[in-house]
Amino acid sequence: MGVGVGRRRRWRCALATVAILGGMALPCAVWSQSTKGGGGKLRVFAIDVEGGQATLFVTPAGQSLLVDTGWPDSDGRDANRIAAAVKEAGLQKIDYVLITHYHVDHAGGMAQLLDRVKVGAVIDHGVNREDDATTQRTYAAFAKAIATRKLKRIVASPGDVLPIVGMKATVVSSDGKLIDTPLEGGGDQNPYCKDAEVRPPDSSENGRSVGIQIVFGKLKLLDLGDLTWDKEMELVCPVNKLGRADIYIVSHHGMNLSSSPAMVNALGARVAMMENGAKKGGSAPALETIGAAPGLETLWQLHFSEEGGQELNTADDYIANTEVDGGNYLELQGSGDGSFDIRNSRTGAVKHYAPPVQQ
Template sequence: MKSWLHKSISFVAVVLIAGCMTSAVTAQAAPAGGKLRVYFIDVEGGQSTLFVTPAGQSLLVDTGWPGNNGRDADRIVAAAKEAGISKIDYVLLTHYHVDHAGGIPQLLERIPVGTFLDHGPNRELDKGITEKDYALYQQALATGKYKVIHPKPGDVLPIKGFTATVISQDGNLIGKPLPGGGEANSYCASSEVRPADQTENSRSLGIEINFGKLKLLDLGDLTWDKEMQLMCPNNRLGHVDIYIVSHHGWNQSSSPALVDAIHARVAIMDNGATKGGSTPVLQTIKSAPGLETLWQLHFSEEGGPINNTAEQYIANPQGPDAGHSLELTASPDGSFDVTNTRTEATKHYAAR
């Protein structure tokens, strides 16, 4: 009897210990606190933004420039390493301009990639750099190593951990308002009407990301004319928390019809010192209703001391570029933090 009881107790103890070990491993593998992490990588006036979801999946929006001894690809890989990932599950190409898609070959040499997302064929037949970079991208796809998806407006991207809805694609826009959208847009009257853009910019693959109560908008280089179609006469997007400033803050985008209507709490501008950061856009964003902070990857030489945001919100001030980034950590309740890696200072934004 004692022998049987001893064996039973020993068996139960082994099961409990094994269960505890399994729980410990599971807890260790799960991302801490279930937070969304976003890395705004300095590619000096291009775009490259890395999202890592609580489910451990990753989305890279654009790949920066080619050349420069692989500078941009190296910075992307460094951000991935900091995020604790060894591959990029999805790479979304907003469009095929060199500062967005030029870094593809160098990126693929340095880190595994699973699936590409793009707006479809290149529409800018310039017999120049755009066609060249698109051809290099097609060569990569022809190897058969990578999947590719061409999503349409209204589609939800197959990424676990948040909901990413396509807003714009190949010149097309969502036809119905998103939840919270649909109201008449009074800011359309203060936005001038501009001619239709004929470049790849207007074809940008743009998304809105919903993470719990948090909303983040990234429209790539979508142009002023397309913004007006999207937002007028009714605002199809409603309000967002974080606006990744379109087109690096160049004046071809960021109409009042968009910027004022979305009531973003925070705007993050991936400008370079001499690329993007146009004075009119800096002024529009800084005066936008509801804005708490404008963050910039670089001090804008055009904007000067008056129009740039405060220095503590600039990752790379005047002088030689040091490659500093901005990092965002968000919770499903809508609260988030933004960190300037140059100063290591963090600003907290409480849920609203």
């Protein structure tokens, strides 16, 4: 890049800074669109799959991990959106696809994705254990798609560290089993367990979700798939084995079957990213819990939740898709010093989060 271009860019950025309104800045020098993980940054794309999950992590080493593949059908809508994010990230392939569990909104898009994007290996919790007909069909299609392409399949166990280079991804839950020793920084008594609501065990595929903690320098992210309330409570009560998280990728699309206050409050996340649809997830109780969580600076959502209404949804700036949109995504770029930025693809605006103040 010539000096002149750099000057022009800085000048544009100065103007953008003047235009800051309510803490939202226009895309500026901080926003990296380079390949190989964004110039030393961890990039995380929360892709809109209309109430399913598809989250793409790209490390500075250029490696990538996709958590879930959205829904099948709809002419490959979700696979197309994932392929677009892969392209946006400058990737030629996805190194690892992790399937949290075999519900259709997570594993359903696998075959269509494999038709579009090269994948290195698959990570999952082992075989499907649910009788539901849709789930059985989804699992059969998933297993066939990866067998046809002879993809390596890795079965995750709690405590495993995934082989991805450039971030540390530790499995905290898989096939209904959980870590029995705390993660680094975890292990404290959790004051939010007192009088916490206890719910009966969930025997569905949700409770078998592969959950991971990601550590990138000082930044911690948590993605538990659709892990349900009873498992959350086991992870954080009476001792919080998860420790804190800077970024909570909201479990279960923000449905009221997960996000127990005992866990959400103990995480103390600065930011929550909710992969909800307009009519799926974004339940009022979950929105209330997350909105009131200590330390939370911003809730980001993929969609305006109809159930949440004006009162409980986050501000428009932090919603990727309003009532009339679809397909817009959120992208986080994290730095090892604990700072990060989040961009809303609908508006192009970026919000910056400074490194945490040292205690």
